[in-house]
Amino acid sequence: MNQAARAQRGKPTIRDVASAAGVSAATVSRVINHAAGASPSIRTRVRAVAAELGYQPSSTARALATGRTRTIEMIVTDSCTSGWIGAHPHYGRVLAGVMSALEGTGTQLRIHALTPDRAAAAIDALAADATVGALLANVTPELATRYYLRCRRVISLVPTAPAVPALEVDNLGAVRTAVSHLHRIGRRRIAAIHGPVTNSCAAQRRDGYRNAITDLGLPELGADGGFCRDGGHDAARELLERHPEIDAMFVACDLMAAGAIQAITATGLRVPEDVAVIGFDDSLAAICTNPPLSTMRLPVEQMAADATRILMDGDPGFGFRRFYPVDLVLRESAPERGPAHTLRAPR
Amino acid sequence: MNQAARAQRGKPTIRDVASAAGVSAATVSRVINHAAGASPSIRTRVRAVAAELGYQPSSTARALATGRTRTIEMIVTDSCTSGWIGAHPHYGRVLAGVMSALEGTGTQLRIHALTPDRAAAAIDALAADATVGALLANVTPELATRYYLRCRRVISLVPTAPAVPALEVDNLGAVRTAVSHLHRIGRRRIAAIHGPVTNSCAAQRRDGYRNAITDLGLPELGADGGFCRDGGHDAARELLERHPEIDAMFVACDLMAAGAIQAITATGLRVPEDVAVIGFDDSLAAICTNPPLSTMRLPVEQMAADATRILMDGDPGFGFRRFYPVDLVLRESAPERGPAHTLRAPR
DNA sequence: ATGAAAGCGCTAACAT
DNA sequence: ATGTTAGCGCTTTCAT
Numbered sequence A, B: 001m002n003q004a005a006r007a008q009r010g011k012p013t014i015r016d017v018a019s020a021a022g023v024s025a026a027t028v029s030r031v032i033n034h035a036a037g038a039s040p041s042i043r044t045r046v047r048a049v050a051a052e053l054g055y056q057p058s059s060t061a062r063a064l065a066t067g068r069t070r071t072i073e074m075i076v077t078d079s080c081t082s083g084w085i086g087a088h089p090h091y092g093r094v095l096a097g098v099m100s101a102l103e104g105t106g107t108q109l110r111i112h113a114l115t116p117d118r119a120a121a122a123i124d125a126l127a128a129d130a131t132v133g134a135l136l137a138n139v140t141p142e143l144a145t146r147y148y149l150r151c152r153r154v155i156s157l158v159p160t161a162p163a164v165p166a167l168e169v170d171n172l173g174a175v176r177t178a179v180s181h182l183h184r185i186g187r188r189r190i191a192a193i194h195g196p197v198t199n200s201c202a203a204q205r206r207d208g209y210r211n212a213i214t215d216l217g218l219p220e221l222g223a224d225g226g227f228c229r230d231g232g233h234d235a236a237r238e239l240l241e242r243h244p245e246i247d248a249m250f251v252a253c254d255l256m257a258a259g260a261i262q263a264i265t266a267t268g269l270r271v272p273e274d275v276a277v278i279g280f281d282d283s284l285a286a287i288c289t290n291p292p293l294s295t296m297r298l299p300v301e302q303m304a305a306d307a308t309r310i311l312m313d314g315d316p317g318f319g320f321r322r323f324y325p326v327d328l329v330l331r332e333s334a335p336e337r338g339p340a341h342t343l344r345a346p347r
Numbered sequence C: 001a002t003g004a005a006a007g008c009g010c011t012a013a014c015a016t
Numbered sequence D: 001a002t003g004t005t006a007g008c009g010c011t012t013t014c015a016t
Helices: A003-007 A014-021 A025-032 A040-053 A059-066 A090-102 A119-128 A141-150 A171-184 A200-215 A229-242 A254-266 A300-312 B003-007 B014-021 B025-032 B040-053 B059-066 B090-102 B119-128 B141-150 B171-184 B200-215 B229-242 B254-266 B300-312
Strands: A069-077 A108-114 A131-138 A154-156 A166-169 A190-194 A221-224 A248-251 A276-281 A294-297 A321-324 A327-329 B069-077 B108-114 B131-138 B154-156 B166-169 B190-194 B221-224 B248-251 B276-281 B294-297 B321-324 B327-329
Touching (some): A014 A025, A014 A040, A059 B059, A090 A300, A108 A119, A108 B090, A119 A131, A141 A154, A154 A166, A171 A248, A171 A276, A190 A229, A190 A254, A229 A248, A248 A254, B014 B040, B059 B069, B090 B108, B119 B141, B171 B276, B171 B294, B171 B327, B229 B248, B248 B254
Parallel strands (some): A069 A108, A069 A131, A166 A321, B069 B108, B069 B131, B166 B321
Antiparallel strands (some): A108 B108, B294 B327
């Protein structure tokens, strides 16, 4: 017998329960799985014995026998340096959504942060496990496709390859909403702080800004912030140096917007009187800034919970799509009718 | 044969690789596990065949055979209403630390948010799985003990029962450092915003504040903020209404401090000139506030990574303890030598 | 309604 | 160095 496996002894197995209850293992299995084919009297006896022995079924053995692991994989591509999963409040909301959908289902959640160098091999290994499915929180279209080719039970929370099932939001429309709002409250020099070019969401928001600003006949004023606070801070400072006339900023994520607000006030300008700011996400960062941040709210928990349920329901189908709204949440950094916009002399 | 298991067919097994390579399954096992007892020529042949067939070992079968699941469990007690794991940036740091320690080890991470009603049953089930061990991110001493009695491979990141292995920080000393700093920069009406009474960390920080404030001969001024932004905001507003003379606040977590800063500035007071603020954690919230938050930095990633490695090394031993420093990080909300404290007339 | 038996895919003694 | 064999704990036919 295997030594390691023997070490696990002491824990009662289904056979221990069976013999103690004077029935077969098959019957115990039927009872603990609430399956048909066991008389009420035996059911109660088996349950009593199981409880007395402190029997806990082995999910591993069960998984091997059924060919199915009751696990959802959440996968995020993590560039080792920035440590996204910890450094970005977005994932907290994803996690919350998944956990709420999983509650009471007996399904477990595994988290995988893929570093670029190991990503392909990791995807192959993950797709081989017969899990409930994979939730791609921030995976490139290429890797998403790679997973999909090996296992269909997968769904992406970001824009991805056509074949791969995904939940989508109208990033372009959302940015238009944000920029239009800034325009409506009288701003005419609306800059943008963009996310990383490699990120598909960031790319869409960048395009959205360009479309909106062009349609309004306003000048395009953009800088890159890399989806992190420091990037947002530096981008805002740079923008204000180069273009002191800026009176509003659209920032592609709240974390960058927090940095931007700090940079703006550090130059002596006021938010929103001198520079109005609209962020994106409605993450924790949005309620920590001062003033609180107006932002485009992504229904992240809802999306994550839906994605989880869709996976539990089976293969979503080739190219599955579901769309979600993005709503403008007005707080003080860009209010509906706040303090009048103060015209200021060029510095 | 089991139907579900048969459905998993198509995926090549170790026996498929063995017969295709003209060797036994045992040999294939030795090769893929880098175990001794296989000639170089056979190794390369087996590897080639495995790659050609797209063979991926089943972690489930492996786990059953070895009696060991290569999984770390991270457990957090989650009151369904507040959704802590998503709503508190602290867990992002924990996650980042665990993931970094896990990288390249082939060990997986599972996340469990226990709701109070199911917690005991869930703990029993989790402790029965022969995993690498459990990381208790925010689990009460009672539940921690329950787990420990069933499985020794467990470690807590918060103060817990004496028997249960744990990593600890000197919460009391840290609060003393914070309060002393506020005193040193001239503040004499130092209020506190506390965390939930049920939380062991919060309890220690509460005690720390009382000790420090008593030793300094200053009046105790406290309110409860529940470890969330809104609570911090409301507590600060209430404190300022009842005690307009307050010139500093020690806030037991950064998220509450973010709310507190918003409440303070909303009353027309300035941070730090009128009211200095020191938070706790150095989470994402600390760098999103305006002005940026001075705070007591917990080495969370380090602790989480160490805890993970300790579990991978085996049973930490009865009552295992390791201590970590908490450092004062000075930012603008309570600078070392910032703008002079402005005395102001009672309102 | 119940039990016997045959695996699920892998590992690890034990032979050779 | 390599193969044979016997499980790990459970589920699921197939008999009875």
